[in-house]
Amino acid sequence: MHVLDIAQNSVAAGAALTRILLTLDEALDRLDLVIEDNGHGMTDEQAQAALDPFTTSRTTRKVGLGLPLLRQTAQLTGGDVAIESQPGKGTRVRAWFGLRHIDRPPLGDMAGTIASLMQANPERDFVYQLKTETDSFAVDSRELKQILGDVSLAQPEVALFIRDYIRENSAPLLEKE
Amino acid sequence: MKSLKELEAIRDRMRQTVATRENDQNAVRVVVGMATCGISAGARPVLNTLVEEIARENVAGVQVTQTGCIGICQYEPVVEVFEPDGGKTTYVKMTPEKAIRVVHQHLMQGKPVEEYTIGALTK
Ligand SMILES: Nc1ncnc2c1ncn2[C@@H]1O[C@H](COP(=O)(O)OP(=O)(O)O)[C@@H](O)[C@H]1O
Ligand SMILES: [Mg+2]
Numbered sequence: 001m002h003v004l005d006i007a008q009n010s011v012a013a014g015a016a017l018t019r020i021l022l023t024l025d026e027a028l029d030r031l032d033l034v035i036e037d038n039g040h041g042m043t044d045e046q047a048q049a050a051l052d053p054f055t056t057s058r059t060t061r062k063v064g065l066g067l068p069l070l071r072q073t074a075q076l077t078g079g080d081v082a083i084e085s086q087p088g089k090g091t092r093v094r095a096w097f098g099l100r101h102i103d104r105p106p107l108g109d110m111a112g113t114i115a116s117l118m119q120a121n122p123e124r125d126f127v128y129q130l131k132t133e134t135d136s137f138a139v140d141s142r143e144l145k146q147i148l149g150d151v152s153l154a155q156p157e158v159a160l161f162i163r164d165y166i167r168e169n170s171a172p173l174l175e176k177e
Numbered sequence: 178m179k180s181l182k183e184l185e186a187i188r189d190r191m192r193q194t195v196a197t198r199e200n201d202q203n204a205v206r207v208v209v210g211m212a213t214c215g216i217s218a219g220a221r222p223v224l225n226t227l228v229e230e231i232a233r234e235n236v237a238g239v240q241v242t243q244t245g246c247i248g249i250c251q252y253e254p255v256v257e258v259f260e261p262d263g264g265k266t267t268y269v270k271m272t273p274e275k276a277i278r279v280v281h282q283h284l285m286q287g288k289p290v291e292e293y294t295i296g297a298l299t300k
Pocket of ligand 2: 005006008009065066067
């Protein structure tokens with residue numbers, strides 16, 4: 001999954017809070033990914049352009065890969081991507097996929113992805129929620145920080161714990177994965 | 178199953194070692210390039226291995242962080258080590274195996290692994 005790349009767009013947009021919501025709906029045969037941030041946002045034109053592979057604000061390479069690739073992958077599985085954004089307010093990227101579609105990429109190491117985001121951006125906040133029809137698991141860096149006090153989320157031992165904590169608690173929800 | 182109770186125990190342990198740990202200015206910083214180019218080249222397992230090995234060996238005074246594109250995509254995964262005295266080592270085309278050696282030889286013994294550096298590659 002492209003979660004890290006999309007969430008890094010939120011970080012690049014200066015978001016203080018980024019929410020990552022993953023919903024597995026067996027009945028609808030749908031995997032839903034929402035990444036929502038309170039970063040600097042985009043105008044409608046910018047949001048449209050962001051889905052075009054030949055747009056990027058980067059200077060290091062000519063094409064933006066994150067969103068166009070996400071859209072291409074989603075469409076291959078019968079899904080799509082929708083972006084809602086407001087300058088100064090934030091951005092909501094929603095991607096949906098055919099859950100059992102053969103071209104649907106595996107979720108990959110979501111626990112490692114979330115832990116890396118928190119470790120690399122200890123001054124920002126991230127919420128990750130995983131939902132199935134019957135179950136739900138969430139982790140919120142604000143809650144972790146409350147426990148940690150003066151100890152940083154960037155500490156390797158802490159990041160490692162967070163990864164394993166997410167991994168273990170997600171496992172029962174991802175049995176079919 | 179891991180619970181947040183364990184995080185409290187980790188916090189308490191970290192607080193105890195913080196006193197003996199050098200402060201941030203004296204820390205060695207290990208920076209992993211985690212832009213799309215780095216990730217598709219395999220930077221994530223390299224980052225995880227660094228974090229795990231540093232925790233396992235209890236290496237003090239080292240901060241591991243990640244950054245965006247370092248600008249040398251063809252050499253990804255790239256790991257940069259910044260010493261408190263301003264010295265910098267750039268490791269290129271990293272793997273989890275190489276990362277373990279960097280932890281042991283460079284971060285623990287202070288001897289950079291020359292053969293993994295960008296200098297060795299462009300020679
Ligand atoms: N969450 C976001 N908030 C604000 N701007 C965004 C966000 N996501 C994407 N963008 C804009 O869309 C562009 C394309 O994003 P992406 O496809 O990931 O490519 P890249 O990150 O390589 O530029 C970004 O450069 C940025 O200008
Ligand atoms: Mg991007």
